[in-house]
Amino acid sequence: MAIQRTLCIIKPDAVRARNQGAILQQILDAGFNVLAMRQEQLSREKAEGFYAVHKERPFFGELVEFMISGPVVLAALEADDAVPRYRELIGATDPAKAAEGTVRKKYGTDIGNNAVHGSDSEENGKIETQYFFASELSS
Ligand code: ADP
Ligand code: MG
DSSP: OOEEEEEEEEOHHHHHTTOHHHHHHHHHHTTOEEEEEEEEOOOHHHHHHHTGGGTTSTTHHHHHHHHTSSOEEEEEEEEETHHHHHHHHHOOSSGGGSOTTSHHHHHOOSSSSOSEEEOSSHHHHHHHHHHHHTTTSOO
């Protein structure tokens, strides 16, 4: 096991539904440590930069509009094997396909409005936590 970092974003749908507290509690109960956290209204530039890897995908415009539709909660998480363990905790991208008890199953609505983000690799966990918390975290 190795200590990893992963970026959690509680997306605008979940913040609007006032589920940020319940989601954070589920994350804490699963043993993740919160290294840094804040609520933020993302600018279009910040959201487009974050999802730049998806810019050729057909849903990119919709994704950016959604991510700037209201405030998000950003949290840099750390734990042993944080990246795969957090992906398991949140469940599949499409809430309809996510396992019972996962965050996306409980709080997501559809494949776009899926309540949370999680980094998909150890490398991206480092890049994404630095993208939002460069001044708070040492790399
Ligand atoms: P994940 O967030 O599970 O890593 P992806 O990286 O593939 O999933 O996609 C990033 C985000 O883009 C998803 O969390 C979801 O909000 C949105 N998204 C993915 N696929 C679609 C789709 N087919 N239609 C609309 N939005 C999508
Ligand atoms: Mg992804």
